[in-house]
Amino acid sequence: MDSQTGAKVDAGSRAGIIDGKAFAAGVRADVARHVARLKSDHGIIPGLAVVLVGTDPASEVYVRNKGIQTREAGMQSFEHKLSETASQDELMALIARLNADPAVHGILVQLPLPRHMDADAVINAIDPAKDVDGFHVLNVGLLGTGQKAMVPCTPLGCLMLLRDRLGDLSGLNAVVIGRSNIVGKPMAQLLLRESCTVTVAHSRTRDLAAVCRGADILVAAVGRPRMIRGDWIKPGATVIDVGINRIAEGDRTRLVGDVDFDSAVGVAGAITPVPGGVGPMTIACLLANTLTACCRANGLAEPEGLTV
Numbered sequence: 001m002d003s004q005t006g007a008k009v010d011a012g013s014r015a016g017i018i019d020g021k022a023f024a025a026g027v028r029a030d031v032a033r034h035v036a037r038l039k040s041d042h043g044i045i046p047g048l049a050v051v052l053v054g055t056d057p058a059s060e061v062y063v064r065n066k067g068i069q070t071r072e073a074g075m076q077s078f079e080h081k082l083s084e085t086a087s088q089d090e091l092m093a094l095i096a097r098l099n100a101d102p103a104v105h106g107i108l109v110q111l112p113l114p115r116h117m118d119a120d121a122v123i124n125a126i127d128p129a130k131d132v133d134g135f136h137v138l139n140v141g142l143l144g145t146g147q148k149a150m151v152p153c154t155p156l157g158c159l160m161l162l163r164d165r166l167g168d169l170s171g172l173n174a175v176v177i178g179r180s181n182i183v184g185k186p187m188a189q190l191l192l193r194e195s196c197t198v199t200v201a202h203s204r205t206r207d208l209a210a211v212c213r214g215a216d217i218l219v220a221a222v223g224r225p226r227m228i229r230g231d232w233i234k235p236g237a238t239v240i241d242v243g244i245n246r247i248a249e250g251d252r253t254r255l256v257g258d259v260d261f262d263s264a265v266g267v268a269g270a271i272t273p274v275p276g277g278v279g280p281m282t283i284a285c286l287l288a289n290t291l292t293a294c295c296r297a298n299g300l301a302e303p304e305g306l307t308v
């Protein structure tokens with residue numbers, strides 16, 4: 001207890017640092033429990049197919065981590081690697097096979113794709129019911145109209161962290177920096193659904209610092225290392241840093257977010273670190289979405305708390 005105010009102090013999140021790594025481990029444990037029950041009660045094993053085109057080293061690391069965590073949750077992992085020079089027709093043929101495969105409940109095509117491919121056409125070829133990224137135009141439309149959709153993993157993970165921290169979000173001023181289809185736009189839709197007053201800022205926004213200072217909730221998804229500084233943040237605001245930027249430091253590299261953590265941490269009421277914040281939540285939500293897709297495909301009740 002705080003002796004002045006009598007308010008409860010959360011010892012698990014000292015100095016207002018949101019432990020996404022620990023929260024994600026909890027989500028994965030929830031998923032694993034439901035997977036075990038699906039197996040024992042119904043003989044069903046959820047399956048996730050991940051497709052990687054090319055040999056980008058960072059993408060290979062993510063895909064390997066996804067495979068490991070998928071198996072740890074008791075689900076089946078199917079990994080498909082195509083060469084950098086594979087044709088779009090080859091990729092489309094693979095997606096058609098995965099769409100038709102009853103053991104596959106979720107399909108993720110790792111982005112970005114090589115430039116000779118049309119990413120929109122590829123994403124929209126995925127069966128929307130198996131689109132665990134929530135990028136298919138049908139899922140985008142369902143989310144935007146408040147219908148049951150597959151929700152993109154990163155925004156879903158951010159929302160879980162915000163709800164855990166703040167409870168009811170209604171009436172809060174939320175500023176999302178970044179307007180990408182994979183984070184900014186779906187994040188704004190989710191926050192609007194929570195009855196926040198939502199502003200979507202971007203590279204052309206005038207006086208971005210002033211816009212940010214009005215935010216009770218600030219979600220940074222711009223991809224510019226340490227761009228958002230402490231004096232842009234309203235004291236006590238909740239800051240969610242989606243950026244994962246690898247920068248050179250001396251003769252080594254390190255990961256930093258879009259927020260300048262050192263100047264922000266003393267101003268924000270709570271902030272996600274990088275690494276250990278949003279990143280682990282993205283993979284946890286991918287597993288949650290695969291479980292949800294599997295339940296829907298089998299006409300079973302969806303697990304509570306893992307979808308919106």
Ligand SMILES: Nc1nc(=O)c2c([nH]1)NC[C@@H]1CN(c3ccc(C(=O)N[C@@H](CCC(=O)O)C(=O)O)cc3)C=[N+]21
Pocket residue numbers: 062108109110111112133153244255274275276277278279280281282283
């Ligand atoms: N179709 C598609 N869906 C994706 O969800 C997708 C994608 N393509 N392409 C690439 C990005 C990137 N991404 C990350 C997931 C987890 C971490 C993560 O767990 N990061 C750790 C650190 C990992 C490290 O140390 O490198 C952390 O932030 O703590 C990072 C990045 C998903 N992506």
